[in-house]
Amino acid sequence: MKKSSLILAAVTAGALVMAANLPSALAASASTSPGITVSAGVLRTCTIQKVTDLAFGNYDPLGVNATADLTANSTIRVHCNRNTLADITISNGNNASGSQRRMASSTTSDFLSYNLQKPLADGTTNSNTAWDTYAYAQGSTAGVRDLTVFGVSPMAQNSSAAGDYTDTVVATITFTP
Numbered sequence: 001m002k003k004s005s006l007i008l009a010a011v012t013a014g015a016l017v018m019a020a021n022l023p024s025a026l027a028a029s030a031s032t033s034p035g036i037t038v039s040a041g042v043l044r045t046c047t048i049q050k051v052t053d054l055a056f057g058n059y060d061p062l063g064v065n066a067t068a069d070l071t072a073n074s075t076i077r078v079h080c081n082r083n084t085l086a087d088i089t090i091s092n093g094n095n096a097s098g099s100q101r102r103m104a105s106s107t108t109s110d111f112l113s114y115n116l117q118k119p120l121a122d123g124t125t126n127s128n129t130a131w132d133t134y135a136y137a138q139g140s141t142a143g144v145r146d147l148t149v150f151g152v153s154p155m156a157q158n159s160s161a162a163g164d165y166t167d168t169v170v171a172t173i174t175f176t177p
Helices: 002-029
Strands: 046-051 070-080 085-090 101-105 111-119 126-130 133-137 143-153 171-175
Touching: 046 171, 070 085, 070 171, 133 143
Parallel strands: none
Antiparallel strands: 046 070, 070 143, 085 133, 085 171, 101 111, 111 126, 111 143
């Protein structure tokens, strides 16, 4: 019986020695590593989401448009993230003569002149300034903004034959990513 108690005592003493060294053993196996840096970059981005056609309707060179311009509007929908600066340009079209935009007749070699004018800073009011480049600034909140393109076909173009006239212009947005 004595042997058993000695063995039990030896096992118990060994367990106590192990228990006494357990915190330092755990501390030695748990180590600290350098922190993991998590990062991402947000690119500046802008897109033209949508453009609407600019339809002047009927031009009456001997009636109302003998003394008044024919006007119509189109919309360019722009979506940019916060604090993005962009330039929006509109090409001179397929039928321009120099910087004068022109619609071409579908049946003759005639043209009907027109101008595109950019908005003021509010995006909706006609500035009476030709649209070559529009400096666009997206403020402190991201979002969609509609810009009005003001079309003007000047009065007194009475040398154009009757018929349908069309042109195609391209809107482009440029920004620094």
